Amino acid sequence: xxxxxxxxxxxxxxxxxxxxxxxxxxxxxxxxxxxxxxxxxxxxxxxxxxxxxxxxxxxxxxxxxxxxxxxxxxxxxxxxx
Amino acid sequence: xxxxxxxxxxxxxxxxxxxxxxxxxxxxxxxxxxxxxxxxxxxxxxxxxxxxxxxxxxxxxxxxxxxxxxxxxxxxxxxxxxxxxxxxxxxxxxxxxxxxxxxxxxxxxxxxxxxxxxxxxxxxxxxxxxxxxxxxxxxxxxxxxxxxxxxxxxxxxxxxxxxxxxxxxxxxxxxxxxxxxxxxxxxxxxxxxxxxxxxxxxxxxxxxxxxxxxxxxxxxxxxxxxxxxxxxxxxxxxxxxxxxxxxxxxxxxxxxxxxxxxxxxxxxxxxxxxxxxxxxxxxxxxxxxxxxxxxxxxxxxxxxxxxxxxxxxxxxxxxxxxxxxxxxxxxxxxxxxxxxxxxxxxxxxxxxxxxxxxxxxxxxxxxxxxxxxxxxxxxxxxxxxxxxxxxxxxxxxxxxxxxxxxxxxxxxxxxxx
Amino acid sequence: xxxxxxxxxxxxxxxxxxxxxxxxxxxxxxxxxxxxxxxxxxxxxxxxxxxxxxxxxxxxxxxxxxxxxxxxxxxxxxxxxxxxxxxxxxxxxxxxxxxxxxxxxxxxxxxxxxxxxxxxxxxxxxxxxxxxxxxxxxxxxxxxxxxxxxxxxxxxxxxxxxxxxxxxxxxxxxxxxxxxxxxxxxxxxxxxxxxxxxxxxxxxxxxxxxxxxxxxxxxxxxxxxxxxxxxxxxxxxxxxxxxxxxxxxxxxxxxxxxxxxxxxxxxxxxxxxxxxxxxxxxxxxxxxxxxxxxxxxxxxxxxxxxxxxxxxxxxxxxxxxxxxxxxxxxxxxxxxxxxxxxxxxxxxxxxxxxxxxxxxxxxxxxxxxxxxxxxxxxxxxxxxxxxxxxxxxxxxxxxxxxxxxxxxxxxxxxxxxxxxxxx
Numbered sequence: 001x002x003x004x005x006x007x008x009x010x011x012x013x014x015x016x017x018x019x020x021x022x023x024x025x026x027x028x029x030x031x032x033x034x035x036x037x038x039x040x041x042x043x044x045x046x047x048x049x050x051x052x053x054x055x056x057x058x059x060x061x062x063x064x065x066x067x068x069x070x071x072x073x074x075x076x077x078x079x080x081x
Numbered sequence: 082x083x084x085x086x087x088x089x090x091x092x093x094x095x096x097x098x099x100x101x102x103x104x105x106x107x108x109x110x111x112x113x114x115x116x117x118x119x120x121x122x123x124x125x126x127x128x129x130x131x132x133x134x135x136x137x138x139x140x141x142x143x144x145x146x147x148x149x150x151x152x153x154x155x156x157x158x159x160x161x162x163x164x165x166x167x168x169x170x171x172x173x174x175x176x177x178x179x180x181x182x183x184x185x186x187x188x189x190x191x192x193x194x195x196x197x198x199x200x201x202x203x204x205x206x207x208x209x210x211x212x213x214x215x216x217x218x219x220x221x222x223x224x225x226x227x228x229x230x231x232x233x234x235x236x237x238x239x240x241x242x243x244x245x246x247x248x249x250x251x252x253x254x255x256x257x258x259x260x261x262x263x264x265x266x267x268x269x270x271x272x273x274x275x276x277x278x279x280x281x282x283x284x285x286x287x288x289x290x291x292x293x294x295x296x297x298x299x300x301x302x303x304x305x306x307x308x309x310x311x312x313x314x315x316x317x318x319x320x321x322x323x324x325x326x327x328x329x330x331x332x333x334x335x336x337x338x339x340x341x342x343x344x345x346x347x348x349x350x351x352x353x354x355x356x357x358x359x360x361x362x363x364x365x366x367x368x369x370x371x372x373x374x375x376x377x378x379x380x381x382x383x384x385x386x387x388x389x390x391x392x393x394x395x396x397x398x399x400x401x402x403x404x405x406x407x408x409x410x411x412x413x414x415x416x417x418x419x420x421x422x423x424x425x426x427x428x429x430x431x432x433x434x435x436x437x438x439x440x441x442x443x444x445x446x447x448x449x450x451x452x453x454x455x456x457x458x459x460x461x462x463x464x465x466x467x468x469x470x471x472x473x474x475x476x477x478x479x480x481x482x483x484x485x486x487x488x489x490x491x492x493x494x495x496x497x498x
Numbered sequence: 499x500x501x502x503x504x505x506x507x508x509x510x511x512x513x514x515x516x517x518x519x520x521x522x523x524x525x526x527x528x529x530x531x532x533x534x535x536x537x538x539x540x541x542x543x544x545x546x547x548x549x550x551x552x553x554x555x556x557x558x559x560x561x562x563x564x565x566x567x568x569x570x571x572x573x574x575x576x577x578x579x580x581x582x583x584x585x586x587x588x589x590x591x592x593x594x595x596x597x598x599x600x601x602x603x604x605x606x607x608x609x610x611x612x613x614x615x616x617x618x619x620x621x622x623x624x625x626x627x628x629x630x631x632x633x634x635x636x637x638x639x640x641x642x643x644x645x646x647x648x649x650x651x652x653x654x655x656x657x658x659x660x661x662x663x664x665x666x667x668x669x670x671x672x673x674x675x676x677x678x679x680x681x682x683x684x685x686x687x688x689x690x691x692x693x694x695x696x697x698x699x700x701x702x703x704x705x706x707x708x709x710x711x712x713x714x715x716x717x718x719x720x721x722x723x724x725x726x727x728x729x730x731x732x733x734x735x736x737x738x739x740x741x742x743x744x745x746x747x748x749x750x751x752x753x754x755x756x757x758x759x760x761x762x763x764x765x766x767x768x769x770x771x772x773x774x775x776x777x778x779x780x781x782x783x784x785x786x787x788x789x790x791x792x793x794x795x796x797x798x799x800x801x802x803x804x805x806x807x808x809x810x811x812x813x814x815x816x817x818x819x820x821x822x823x824x825x826x827x828x829x830x831x832x833x834x835x836x837x838x839x840x841x842x843x844x845x846x847x848x849x850x851x852x853x854x855x856x857x858x859x860x861x862x863x864x865x866x867x868x869x870x871x872x873x874x875x876x877x878x879x880x881x882x883x884x885x886x887x888x889x890x891x892x893x894x895x896x897x898x899x900x901x902x903x904x905x906x907x908x909x910x911x912x913x914x915x916x917x918x919x920x921x
Binding site: 028031033035 | 193198199201202366369370373432433434438440441444448449452
């Protein structure tokens with residue numbers, strides 16, 4: 001994850017990410033596309049960054065489109081998506 | 082022999098450039114029995130729903146290879162002792178695309194452990210460099226062959242570097258890989274000549290890999306083969322030599338025979354849709370979604386075979402136990418029930434759940450590499466080719482129906498930027 | 499004469515509310531939309547709270563859900579709804595204001611069930627886990643390096659917190675009155691398999707035991723006393739006793755509601771005390787109790803993420819006047835990430851009279867269990883075997899015969915049918 005442990009709170013302009021972990025089957029395509037923001041622990045426990053920095057949007061987009069079960073949702077405040 | 086079945090038409094080389102109309106006819110029956118001269122017949126699933134369902138059905142097995150049977154040599158010692166032993170070893174240590182869990186899972190997990198995010202990221206950067214170098218070599222040219230000049234050498238270099246196969250040995254793999262890839266074409270399994278040639282090739286490449294593994298044990302390097310040969314997974318899985326040889330052969334063949342088609346099909350599709358080529362040139366960040374659409378629209382692997390372990394009721398039919406299945410991935414990708422206007426190439430589709438990499442337990446291991454390599458190649462081609470134009474449309478195709486792609490893709494250009 | 503635009507109000511600002519609001523807009527609702535929430539923040543995702551946030555990987559306020567930006571909504575946040583007057587069609591707010599509505603979505607969710615003794619529950623070091631403030635406070639306590647964490651309750655939240663403590667290297671004791679972990683939801687047969695995995699990771703598991711009281715010193719928790727006289731020294735306790743539905747604000751509204759939820763009909767409209775639907779009001783998510791068509795119309799209230807999404811979408815379309823399709827009856831599914839372990843489920847296990855391991859091997863830590871009732875498949879649970887679950891979910895949705903017959907890959911030779919072990 002790109003965020004430091006116990007990162008300070010406050011306003012966080014950036015992307016918003018959520019993953020439907022019911023759909024997730026740990027294909028791990030997101031982990032290869034955006035390795036700083038997604039990781040699999042054990043066999044299939046996905047651990048992801050729900051608030052990536054805006055400048056990482058290209059990798060987050062790669063992760064989103066590559067998901068075989070389309071479980072990743074991204075909101076980009078600057079692009080209104 | 083009765084009339085040619087629709088499955089025969091899929092295999093017919095005359096339909097290689099455009100098999101999609103045959104797939105559309107097959108989709109009239111989501112799962113259909115195709116006469117193959119046997120009592121059970123071959124069962125073809127052609128719609129997205131039935132393919133997705135069968136891919137994840139535990140009653141469907143990937144163990145479709147017939148028992149190994151090397152050709153006899155006439156030498157009694159070889160035929161009576163060496164051959165049965167080798168056949169037995171071969172059957173016990175099949176490549177894991179032809180195996181079921183739990184064996185499949187153990188072998189695959191060992192590979193995935195070495196196929197780390199860091200290694201793949203390194204190859205992502207490397208792909209950009211390799212593409213730039215390959216295109217620089219053609220700088221003054223007025224014509225390129227996208228296959229020979231880029232789509233083939235890129236993935237081959239990547240897989241060799243990833244595995245730690247010396248660059249100078251790569252040419253040997255060209256012929257080996259082409260031969261072994263025939264194992265994915267359904268008819269090859271019943272053709273004794275092809276099977277004999279595959280056995281010989283497997284032994285040749287196996288001998289080479291065995292030596293290389295010894296070398297990696299003596300002098301480990303930072304590559305996947307060294308990792309697999311010297312380290313267990315956290316769960317304690319470490320491959321024996323035979324599994325390691327089979328697995329490395331699988332990875333190297335897959336690296337040689339699939340991504341080449343993704344890149345070539347990609348350029349071909351873009352040249353047939355010049356507006357999309359221009360949009361990619363202006364916005365390289367379109368590449369990831371464009372590549373997903375490409376994996377739907379022209380997948381490098383058109384179908385895979387399976388076998389039923391129990392009778393399966395699906396889409397109004399009952400597939401009997403022990404039946405051969407063809408999962409027509411490329412047809413499911415054109416299913417209008419899932420993809421509106423399916424024959425249109427449209428990278429702006431949302432929520433694409435294509436079957437281009439298969440699915441469930443056997444989902445393509447190399448998918449991340451394929452995506453990065455295709456992104457590197459297609460964005461560079463879009464950016465650098467000046468006034469590209471297809472010289473032949475359709476281009477000549479390679480023989481495979483399952484692994485389908487152009488043999489050459491000649492493109493006229495006014496230079497490379 | 500121009501028509502007055504319709505006014506929609508959504509009470510609750512969680513996942514079901516957000517997806518309901520999105521569906522309302524997507525279905526073409528052009529009136530005004532007001533979203534009321536008692537917490538002062540936009541809708542956020544709860545699952546990361548018990549994992550990412552407790553692990554310290556992200557701050558508690560980083561889990562804002564995608565989807566709230568383009569809604570064209572008036573957000574009344576930090577201002578709880580306190581009453582509903584259906585006669586005048588108004589919602590009363592904590593700040594004294596009122597909100598008139600033409601369409602109302604009730605999505606007030608649940609709150610953590612508190613420790614029954616309020617004095618003990620207020621001791622420093624005693625936590626519940628529901629909202630982001632809860633998660634932030636518990637994270638601070640865990641980061642301080644407690645000598646031992648006591649988890650009270652062996653349901654999903656209890657399992658998640660206990661396994662996370664082990665990942666942080668903290669000693670943890672879990673006390674559960676039932677015979678095994680997760681016995682109420684999964685039965686003691688499967689619960690025992692999962693409990694063994696957690697014990698293997700060092701969780702001190704005390705099943706069949708009950709905490710009688712919590713002892714404090716100078717206002718801080720120091721130990722717990724069990725009914726059998728045992729004592730557990732612990733400076734942090736997490737009360738994981740399930741949830742209570744937020745329906746108190748509906749008192750006096752005439753709706754059929756109690757701490758188990760607000761009742762809905764099969765279409766999703768709420769019912770009054772006489773069982774008549776109110777066509778202007780729908781409910782969605784944890785708070786909605788509805789007859790499930792896959793389970794003989796049995797009335798259920800489901801606390802699952804996927805249910806909040808699916809029913810939120812359904813209710814949003816319903817209130818927009820768009821026919822949402824057939825009655826709501828999505829197959830219930832959930833997941834729980836317990837350390838590195840992933841438990842997933844499809845269907846409802848309630849009433850199961852049999853269970854069978856159909857894939858994998860509990861001894862290897864990866865398997866699928868299929869639950870049957872009267873010879874039909876009613877639910878499936880995967881443990882680190884998510885890719886096998888969809889095929890089993892199909893069996894459940896189809897009510898396929900139980901036990902499944904025939905050979906399958908990774909299936910134990912001769913599928914053994916055993917009692918599921920429900921209390």
